[in-house]
Every structure is written in structure tokens, then in C-alpha cells.
Amino acid sequence: MSNDDANFHALKSVTTATITTILLKKGLRNVWLRGTRPLRSDQPRLVGRAFTLRFVPAREDLATPESWSSPISTRGAIEAMPEGCIVVVDAMGVKDAGIFGDILCARMRKRDVAALVTDGVVRDLVGVLETGLPVWCDGAAAPPSVAGLTFVNWQEPIGCGGVAIFPDDVIVADADGAVVIPKALLDxxxxxxxxxxxxxxxxxxxxxxxxxxxxxxxxxxxxxxxxxxxxxxx
Structure with a gap:
């Protein structure tokens, strides 16, 4: 069993409440991602390395349906996601534009992505639930992402729910929401x-x-x- 496997196995039995207490004792107060709630009330606790995506406010010349075909798009990002990662999306807390719908979530599920965590919302809620992809978010909205956001990149530092997340930080998510453990502090x-x-x-x-x-x-x-x-x- 690898070191990551051992740590992740152990953390699956540790509540996010306990993790925040331990990190507080180490001087880290801002580790709970605001607006991250499980879509399913019975969703088991999950642990994984963060794969980050970043949106910025919508700009009319960039936030268009045509942008979905760009190499730098959510579609392109999904194809770069490694098995077992937890995708963490900086949606700036926007609640009136769904960043992912059922088709994108289905593709993530096929790629064995562990979960999606965002301070934004999803769309096609019933379809997203049917994919079986575990999701922590701030609700649902019908409009697409380009109605309020511009996708800019993946695997760079982001702010999600007011918390700094770096690629490969460790995310633990349960009924209380999602928390981050800085990768250097994992052991x-x-x-x-x-x-x-x-x-x-x-x-x-x-x-x-x-x-x-x-x-x-x-x-x-x-x-x-x-x-x-x-x-x-x-």
C-alpha cells in the first residue's frame, strides 16, 4: 500500500470536523470550503488529490457556446483528469450559471474521477444525480456556465469557497462539506x-x-x- 493509499484509507474514517480542529491547532483557520454541500444526503466521505479548475467573470467575447470547443475548455480539462482525483472548481460562488451538467459529469464518472467539489452550482440536476458522480456544490441552476462565467484554465492555484487550493492538495468531503489539507502536511x-x-x-x-x-x-x-x-x- 502506497503512502497516499494508507493516508487516504485512514482519513476516510476521520470527520471533516476533526480535520478542521487539527488544522486549527496548527494555525490554519481557513480550510473549510464555503458553499460545498453534498447533493446526496447519504454520500459517503471521500478523500483525494485536488485537480483544480478556474473560472473568472463572464466576458462576452469569450464566454460563448463556441468556447466549449476550444482546447482550453471544461471539455479539455476533463480529459486531463487523473483517476481518483477530486475536481475542485473555482466558480466564484456564482449561483445562476451551472458549471457542469449531466454529460460532463457522466464523462468524469467514466474517467473514474472520485468527486466534483465547487463553490458554484450544477445544471441538469436529475441527470447529474443519475450519473452517480459524487458532487459537493451550492445548488443547481438551469443556465449554462457561459451565462455568468468564463473558463480559463486547470491545474493552477485557485480560490474555492474562499479557500486557497493548490493542485495535489488533499480534499476530504463529507456531510459537513469539503476541507483541504495542504499537501506538505498530509502525513x-x-x-x-x-x-x-x-x-x-x-x-x-x-x-x-x-x-x-x-x-x-x-x-x-x-x-x-x-x-x-x-x-x-x-
Whole structure:
């Protein structure tokens, strides 16, 4: 198992809430992508490397249906997407122009893209859901992307939901939305998250046994010792 595989497997059992807490302790406050909600309420948590796409405001000479045939287009970008990536799209939070519809999502699914995450919206909602592509977005709208946006490039730094995303950063998305783990911090953050989840599982057990929260969450020295002892004798 590769290092990425091991980290991703571990992160699939870690909530985005835990990840934001760990990153906060490391000084990173702005890691939750605003406007990213799962289209399906039962969507499992997903983890993958970010493949970035960027839109800018629509300009009438560029944002045209003819632009869809350009080599620099969403169609071209899809053909460059590697298997297992999570596509992260900077749509500038625009809600009245759908960046992807059912046909584009179907092609992404065929290319084994793991998920689409955007601060914008999709179109052809029923068809998008039928493709089975996991999507985190800010809703749906009927107009096409060129009604409000101009596509400019892929695999460059973007801002999605007010968060800086670089190609190959790690995205974790679940019912609470999507968060980014900077690629250089992946190993350290994963290890810290695993330990935090273990600790919080133990704390929840104590809460279910009727213990009060002061001194327990976060744990004081006495409860830290109790937790460590429970791990030694588990």
C-alpha cells in the first residue's frame, strides 16, 4: 500500500470536523470550503488529490457556446483528469450559471474521477444525480456556465469557497462539506487526526456513562492519564 493509499484509507474514517480542529491547532483557520454541500444526503466521505479548475467573470467575447470547443475548455480539462482525483472548481460562488451538467459529469464518472467539489452550482440536476458522480456544490441552476462565467484554465492555484487550493492538495468531503489539507502536511495531519478520533471516541464513551464535560473535553491531566491507561489495557 502506497503512502497516499494508507493516508487516504485512514482519513476516510476521520470527520471533516476533526480535520478542521487539527488544522486549527496548527494555525490554519481557513480550510473549510464555503458553499460545498453534498447533493446526496447519504454520500459517503471521500478523500483525494485536488485537480483544480478556474473560472473568472463572464466576458462576452469569450464566454460563448463556441468556447466549449476550444482546447482550453471544461471539455479539455476533463480529459486531463487523473483517476481518483477530486475536481475542485473555482466558480466564484456564482449561483445562476451551472458549471457542469449531466454529460460532463457522466464523462468524469467514466474517467473514474472520485468527486466534483465547487463553490458554484450544477445544471441538469436529475441527470447529474443519475450519473452517480459524487458532487459537493451550492445548488443547481438551469443556465449554462457561459451565462455568468468564463473558463480559463486547470491545474493552477485557485480560490474555492474562499479557500486557497493548490493542485495535489488533499480534499476530504463529507456531510459537513469539503476541507483541504495542504499537501506538505498530509502525513502529520493524518497521524494527528487518527489520534484525535481515538481520544474523542473514548470521551464519548465517558459522556455516555454520565460524566460531566469540564475536565473531560478537553481532557485535563487526570483524564489524559485515564485515556492513556485505557489504551494500554485495551
Amino acid at each position: 502529520e495531519v493524518t497521524a494527528l487526526c487518527i489520534e484525535q478520533e481515538r481520544l474523542e471516541t473514548w470521551i464519548m464513551t465517558q459522556v455516555n456513562h454520565g460524566e460531566a464535560l469540564p475536565g473531560l473535553y478537553p481532557p485535563n491531566a487526570e483524564n489524559k492519564a485515564r485515556y492513556e491507561a485505557s489504551r494500554r489495557f485495551a
